[in-house]
Amino acid sequence: MLNDMACILLTRDEIAKRVAEIGGELSALYQNEERPIFLCVLKGSVVFFADLIRAVDLPIDIEFMSASSYGAATVSSGEVKVVSALDEKIRGRNVVLVEDIIDSGRTIAYIKSDMLKKGVKSLKVVTLLDKPSRREADVTPDISGFEVPDEFVVGYGLDYDQKYRNFPDIGILKPEIYGG
C-alpha cells in the first residue's frame, strides 16, 4: 500500500499522540455530565473511534451509524445517505459525533440537523481531520485533530474505493491511482 502513496502526511505516532490529547479533552468536558453516547460514523471513522474511546476515562455508551456520499469517487456527490438512525437511543442524550474527515461539510451538516431534530440534549462534533479549504456547508467541528491540505488522503480508516482503510498511517494518495 505504501507504494500507492505520494507521501505520508501523518504517522501512526503523531496520530496516537493527538488522539490521546483529544481523549483527555473529552474526559474533562463530560466529567460532570450525564453519560455521553459516542457515535461512530461508519465506515471511515472506525479506526479513530476505536482508539479515541479507549482514550476517554469515563463511562460512555457507543453507537454506530452509516453515512456515505462518495461511492467510488474522490469528490462528494453532495447526496448524503443516512443508512441507519437511532432515534430512540439518542433522544435527550449528550452525543459525541465522531468523524474521520470533514471535507465539504455536507455529511456532517446533514447528520447534525437530523440529530437536533431528534432532540438530543447536546451535540459535539469531533473529527480527526479537517479540510477547511473545501467547505461548502456552514459547519465547524468542536474538536479537530489535524487540519489537512486539499489532497485526497487515505489510511487509518479513510479509503479510496474501500481500499487503504487498514493502512496504519495517513498518506496522500498518488493522483494516478485515482486517475487524477
Ligand code: IMP
Ligand atoms: P463531506 O460531506 O464532503 O464533508 O465528506 C465527508 C466524508 O467524505 C468523510 O467522512 C470521508 O468519508 C469522505 N472524505 C472526504 N475527504 C476524503 C479524503 O481525502 N479521503 C478519504 N475520504 C474522504
Ligand code: MG
Ligand atoms: Mg466518512
